[in-house]
Amino acid sequence: MREGSRGDHEHAESSDFVADLMAGRAHPARYAAYLRRLRAVYAALETAVHEQRHHVAVAPVHDDALCRLDALDRDLAHWAPGDAGAATSAATAAYRERIERAAHRPHLLVAHHYTRYLGDLSGGRMLARALRRGYPGQGLDRHGLAFYDFPDVPKPVAYKRAYRATLDDLPLTEDQREEVVEEVRHAFRLNRLLLDEVAGLEVGGTEVDGTGRPREPAGRP
Numbered sequence: 001m002r003e004g005s006r007g008d009h010e011h012a013e014s015s016d017f018v019a020d021l022m023a024g025r026a027h028p029a030r031y032a033a034y035l036r037r038l039r040a041v042y043a044a045l046e047t048a049v050h051e052q053r054h055h056v057a058v059a060p061v062h063d064d065a066l067c068r069l070d071a072l073d074r075d076l077a078h079w080a081p082g083d084a085g086a087a088t089s090a091a092t093a094a095y096r097e098r099i100e101r102a103a104h105r106p107h108l109l110v111a112h113h114y115t116r117y118l119g120d121l122s123g124g125r126m127l128a129r130a131l132r133r134g135y136p137g138q139g140l141d142r143h144g145l146a147f148y149d150f151p152d153v154p155k156p157v158a159y160k161r162a163y164r165a166t167l168d169d170l171p172l173t174e175d176q177r178e179e180v181v182e183e184v185r186h187a188f189r190l191n192r193l194l195l196d197e198v199a200g201l202e203v204g205g206t207e208v209d210g211t212g213r214p215r216e217p218a219g220r221p
Contacts, residue, residue, distance in 0.1 A: 015192060015195035015196060015199060016196075016199045017030070017034070017195045017196070017198050017199035018195060020199070021127070021130070021131070021134070022127070022130045022134070023130075023134060024130070024131075024133065024134020024135055025134075028079060028135065028138065029080075030198055030199075030201055031079060031131075032076065032079040032080035033198055033201055034194075034195075034198045035072060035075055035076050035079060035080075035147070036076065036080070037089060037091065037092045037194055037197075037198065038068075038072060038147075039069065039072045039073070039076065040092045040095075040096055041092065041095050041096060041099070041116070041194070042067075042068045042069055042072060042116070043069060043096075044095075044096040044099040044100055045099050045109075045112055045113070045116060046067055046068070046069055048099055048100065048102070048103035048109055049062055049109055049113060050062075051103065052103060052106040052109055055106040055107075055109075056171055057106055057107040057109075057110055057170055057171070057172060057176075058106050058107075058109055058110065058113075060166045060169070060170060061110060061113050061114075061163065061166060061167070064152075065150065065152035065153055066117045066120075066150070066153070068116075068120065068147060070146075071146035071147045071149065072146075072147055074143070074146045075143075075144055075145065075146050075147050078138075078139075078143045078144035079138075079144055089197055090197070091190070091193040091194040091196075091197040092194065092197075094190060094193065095190040095191070095193075095194060098112075098186065098187070098190060099112050102183060105179075107170075107172055107176050107179070107180060108179060108180060108183045110167070110170065110180055111180045111181075111183035111184040111186075111187055112183070112187050114163075114167065114184060115184055115187040115188060115191070116187075118160060118163060118164075120147070120148070120150075121150065121153065121156045121159065121160055122156075122160065124147070124148035124149075124150075125148060125156075127148060128140075128145045128148040128149075131144075131145060132145070
């Protein structure tokens with residue numbers, strides 16, 4: 001998975017939005033829009049994985065300690081208080097539909113599980129540090145970064161090592177392994193589309209709400 005998707009992974013990580021976020025340049029409303037999209041993606045993923053948790057390929061990686069929905073809800077309450085709108089965007093819909101399609105061939109869900117959760121465990125702490133440094137006025141020493149915190153995974157390095165070993169031992173045929181690698185590549189491309197969509201949102205002169213839509217000025221009918 002790692003070797004077969006290296007190019008797609010690097011392309012996803014090189015988005016303008018990620019660079020702006022790491023440097024503290026991204027508008028906070030843009031980050032809220034990103035979280036809203038992630039919530040839709042994780043809702044689809046965690047529903048599908050839970051439903052297929054007894055499948056021979058899914059059971060070995062299924063772990064409730066990784067679930068991110070509650071953390072995303074807490075972060076959204078911090079970054080976009082009072083905004084309960086759901087993300088409706090082309091990139092979000094494409095990502096969600098791909099996960100739902102993968103659920104019909106459950107070994108493909110492993111690709112999305114790996115792409116999202118191992119990425120969260122690998123880059124999450126670094127991004128959390130960058131957000132604290134880049135957004136000092138957001139109160140991030142107390143709230144707003146729950147997405148990057150895994151309280152039930154106290155040793156991420158050891159966890160990731162064991163996770164990769166579990167992947168190596170999954171009872172998949174050679175054809176299924178190739179399908180999973182291709183699904184990982186597709187997942188990274190979908191992630192890049194989502195990041196590019198957020199990067200293209202109109203902010204600055206036009207404020208956006210947590211879904212990425214323009215927010216109506218106060219007092220406007």
